[in-house]
Amino acid sequence: xxxxxxxxxxxxxxxxxxxxxxxxxxxxxxxxxxxxxxxxxxxxxxxxxxxxxxxxxxxxxxxxxxxxxxxxxxxxxxxxxxxxxxxxxxxxxxxxxxxxxxxxxxxxxxxxxxxxxxxxxxxxxxxxxxxxxxxxxxxxxxxxxxxxxxxxxxxxxxxxxxxxxxxxxxxxxxxxxxxxxxxxxxxxxxxxxxxxxxxxxxxxxxxxxxxxxxxxxxxxxxxxxxxxxxxxxxxxxxxxxxxxxxxxxxxxxxxxxxxxxxxxxxxxxxxxxxxxxxxxxxxxxxxxxxxxxx
Numbered sequence: 001x002x003x004x005x006x007x008x009x010x011x012x013x014x015x016x017x018x019x020x021x022x023x024x025x026x027x028x029x030x031x032x033x034x035x036x037x038x039x040x041x042x043x044x045x046x047x048x049x050x051x052x053x054x055x056x057x058x059x060x061x062x063x064x065x066x067x068x069x070x071x072x073x074x075x076x077x078x079x080x081x082x083x084x085x086x087x088x089x090x091x092x093x094x095x096x097x098x099x100x101x102x103x104x105x106x107x108x109x110x111x112x113x114x115x116x117x118x119x120x121x122x123x124x125x126x127x128x129x130x131x132x133x134x135x136x137x138x139x140x141x142x143x144x145x146x147x148x149x150x151x152x153x154x155x156x157x158x159x160x161x162x163x164x165x166x167x168x169x170x171x172x173x174x175x176x177x178x179x180x181x182x183x184x185x186x187x188x189x190x191x192x193x194x195x196x197x198x199x200x201x202x203x204x205x206x207x208x209x210x211x212x213x214x215x216x217x218x219x220x221x222x223x224x225x226x227x228x229x230x231x232x233x234x235x236x237x238x239x240x241x242x243x244x245x246x247x248x249x250x251x252x253x254x255x256x257x258x259x260x261x262x263x264x265x266x267x268x269x270x271x272x273x274x275x276x277x278x279x280x281x282x283x284x285x286x287x288x289x290x291x292x293x294x
Contacts (some may be wrong), residue, residue, distance in 0.1 A: 071087075
């Protein structure tokens with residue numbers, strides 16, 4: 001239903017050419033981005049054993065943006081592949097640094113882990129902002145930090161289909177990620193190669209985050225809220241929950257994109273702004289419910 005509405009909503013007369021050129025790519029991009037970011041958030045929560053982390057709160061997105069700023073400085077005319085590669089490498093490095101810091105923190109309470117990620121992301125973001133200011137790239141950096149589907153057209157979103165492959169790999173390795181989340185000793189006894197599985201998970205999260213940042217920008221709270229709701233209502237069975245997480249992420253992203261297009265029609269509000277507000281409200285409600293249960 002939401003996909004059908006997305007094809008109808010927009011400025012200008014609805015025609016087959018317009019649907020094919022703009023509205024279908026936008027709808028597909030929203031579905032792919034939402035599903036992949038929700039699944040990446042779910043996977044990152046398994047790797048850290050903390051339900052309050054996602055790529056936007058551990059420095060992953062900021063590191064990907066830093067990679068894009070650096071490639072724009074070194075090679076301004078670089079093709080999309082090199083931009084994606086730079087963003088992926090830096091996203092992987094940023095996420096790896098986060099995990100190394102967390103492993104060395106003695107007191108790992110529920111909120112310590114996301115606080116470490118937020119502080120790390122702030123440092124990386126500050127470096128990216130300084131370089132962007134120095135080389136007149138602040139506008140580009142703003143686009144990478146604020147998710148929007150306004151510029152999605154045929155020929156400019158196809159990179160997002162790669163995240164579908166990453167999501168399939170996450171699903172195939174779901175049992176290994178589940179065992180790793182239960183503890184390294186248990187995973188080793190079950191025959192899981194923990195280091196390989198951990199780095200596979202980090203690589204998948206980095207790839208998904210980087211592709212989304214390159215294509216549509218950063219979307220906050222999506223990888224936090226949807227996996228949290230899934231864990232609350234569906235339990236800890238990763239293989240069972242992942243398809244629902246993907247569906248929930250795609251639905252929420254497309255719904256927020258439609259809200260952003262309709263609330264000030266014919267102008268629009270970026271989906272990152274809508275999800276930042278809505279996701280923040282949902283997250284606060286989740287915290288209050290958890291506190292009451294505690």
